[in-house]
Amino acid sequence: MTYRAPVPDIVFTMRHVAGLDRAVADGVYGDLSVELAETILEEAGRFANDVIAPLNREGDKHGVTLKDGTVTTAPGWKEAYKGWTEAGWNALPGPVEYGGQGLPTLLNSACVEMWNAASMAFGIGPVLTMGAIEALVQHGTEDLKSRYLEKLVSGEWTATMNLTEPHAGSDLAALRSRAEPAGDGTYRVTGQKIFITYGEHDLTDNIIHLVLARLPDAPAGTRGISLFLVPKFLPDGTRNDVRCHSIEHKLGIHASPTCTMIFGDNGGAIGWLVGEENRGLNCMFTMMNNARLAVGLQGVAVAERAYQQALGYANERRQGRAIGAVEGMSPIAVHPDVQRNLLTMKALTAAARAICYMTAEAIDRAHLEEDPGRRKKAHERASLLTPVAKAFSTDIGVEVASIGVQVHGGMGFIEETGAAQHFRDARIAPIYEGTNGIQAIDLVTRKLPLAGGETVRAQIASMRATAARLLKESTPAFGATAPRLRDAIESLDRATSHLLQSLSSNAQGEALAGATPYLRLFALAQGGAALAEMALAANAQVAGGDTDPAHAGRIALCRFFAENIAVGAKGLEETVMSGAGFLHDATLALAS
Numbered sequence: 001m002t003y004r005a006p007v008p009d010i011v012f013t014m015r016h017v018a019g020l021d022r023a024v025a026d027g028v029y030g031d032l033s034v035e036l037a038e039t040i041l042e043e044a045g046r047f048a049n050d051v052i053a054p055l056n057r058e059g060d061k062h063g064v065t066l067k068d069g070t071v072t073t074a075p076g077w078k079e080a081y082k083g084w085t086e087a088g089w090n091a092l093p094g095p096v097e098y099g100g101q102g103l104p105t106l107l108n109s110a111c112v113e114m115w116n117a118a119s120m121a122f123g124i125g126p127v128l129t130m131g132a133i134e135a136l137v138q139h140g141t142e143d144l145k146s147r148y149l150e151k152l153v154s155g156e157w158t159a160t161m162n163l164t165e166p167h168a169g170s171d172l173a174a175l176r177s178r179a180e181p182a183g184d185g186t187y188r189v190t191g192q193k194i195f196i197t198y199g200e201h202d203l204t205d206n207i208i209h210l211v212l213a214r215l216p217d218a219p220a221g222t223r224g225i226s227l228f229l230v231p232k233f234l235p236d237g238t239r240n241d242v243r244c245h246s247i248e249h250k251l252g253i254h255a256s257p258t259c260t261m262i263f264g265d266n267g268g269a270i271g272w273l274v275g276e277e278n279r280g281l282n283c284m285f286t287m288m289n290n291a292r293l294a295v296g297l298q299g300v301a302v303a304e305r306a307y308q309q310a311l312g313y314a315n316e317r318r319q320g321r322a323i324g325a326v327e328g329m330s331p332i333a334v335h336p337d338v339q340r341n342l343l344t345m346k347a348l349t350a351a352a353r354a355i356c357y358m359t360a361e362a363i364d365r366a367h368l369e370e371d372p373g374r375r376k377k378a379h380e381r382a383s384l385l386t387p388v389a390k391a392f393s394t395d396i397g398v399e400v401a402s403i404g405v406q407v408h409g410g411m412g413f414i415e416e417t418g419a420a421q422h423f424r425d426a427r428i429a430p431i432y433e434g435t436n437g438i439q440a441i442d443l444v445t446r447k448l449p450l451a452g453g454e455t456v457r458a459q460i461a462s463m464r465a466t467a468a469r470l471l472k473e474s475t476p477a478f479g480a481t482a483p484r485l486r487d488a489i490e491s492l493d494r495a496t497s498h499l500l501q502s503l504s505s506n507a508q509g510e511a512l513a514g515a516t517p518y519l520r521l522f523a524l525a526q527g528g529a530a531l532a533e534m535a536l537a538a539n540a541q542v543a544g545g546d547t548d549p550a551h552a553g554r555i556a557l558c559r560f561f562a563e564n565i566a567v568g569a570k571g572l573e574e575t576v577m578s579g580a581g582f583l584h585d586a587t588l589a590l591a592s
Helices: 007-018 020-025 034-062 077-086 105-118 120-139 142-154 280-316 336-368 372-413 419-426 436-447 450-471 481-504 508-513 515-543 550-591
Strands: 065-067 070-072 158-162 178-181 187-197 207-213 226-231 242-247 258-263 269-274
Touching (some): 007 550, 105 280, 120 142, 120 269, 142 226, 187 226, 207 269, 280 336, 336 550, 450 481
Parallel strands (some): 158 207
Antiparallel strands (some): 178 187
């Protein structure tokens, strides 16, 4: 089956969890109204459904080809990209002064989810261009901005992010690419980069590479890395000294060209410095933080698509006889264990979506709030939530896609059904843009101590306020949601105190050992609180006379998450608090 953008669920999450209504009322989003936002999302959904989604399966089967240094994308890819840019979707979040629409990150995040659900291999390319735009806006010279931003904003040109090298992986301190000053304001860049998404393709006439490299006198480690803009074609139209050496043969996202790039076969690729010398990592992180939220949205996207396909199959596939059925085989969707699987898929997807949208709204306020104090708090909140959005959402993308294969049974293991593609595509997202282990370390060692721990404490207080509102609800449909959510939040609070104490007492190993389970614990509490906010809003609308059947479903989904998923918080708390014991015996255990 194909994909249908869940615009009503997306809008409901934006309004009642991420705070779209509040941001509009506060004037943070200027002239944007809730009604206009919904109209834009409906149009985006149509493009995702009708143009991109039908290409997903064929793109997976066909992949990309490399011949004589030129990459050719799958049939229909180029036409879809052209239609997408002409419709203005690439320009949606771009700065107005360079031809963009200047619309919020929150709105664009919902669109990014839809592009990637329609086809993850298609959706990842524009994400990198949008990140490069932000990096150039913040760190580029006026000359670079005037030369490149307009075409990047329109999508006429695309951009890449060149970090990884064969010997280094995630350890950027080991980076070897070089940049020699040419004496005329330009540099000659040499080196090899791997895993470069859309490093070469036939969608646009030019590709703008943002490349990390070292200057001759650069200090060792990450403090000696600079960022350079290296175009495929130079301003005078001549080809730069950069080429695609090969394309990776990957587990998934086959229609996305992942390239090994060579800079400087013939003396060095001409590049321009972005930002200050030896401060390239700071500039690149502007781009990477944008990409990390987008990759989290990829996890949401592939989970949504896998859920839709599994639900459709479960309603059609007949096998066994349901409890109480008189004769004949029943749709497998009525069997309790299949229902549990489908509800787990839907609940995890909804929770991850909510966390990503909350992150996007915090990013918007960090940029758009007029009061410096509110901007600072929003920036800290966005910083706290970003690693959770990236890691949890991509983890559940894999989990949900895997459950989708299980719902299909043996047919899920057969490529023709399409369920396996979602699983294969999803698997890269926990790895790229900073592995999820790195995200967990970042959360625990850098983000928990923000503002002396006040940022995370404020977030936990917000979750507690939601649980307190739930406790006042007498609606039987909520079941044990309130006490289960409260328990998860208290587990998070205790684990947070433990890690902050570990960091303050220099027990670094203990904090690192507990980082990954802590991130999952944080996500379960935050995801449960987010679904509770949606359920409370749905209950209020039902009480007001709204007969939309989706409201009852939102309450039921919240209850399922609290009673079946959030209950895992206690075990995660215990792992965080005492799990570092494995460090003492890890070498022995692994060697045995």
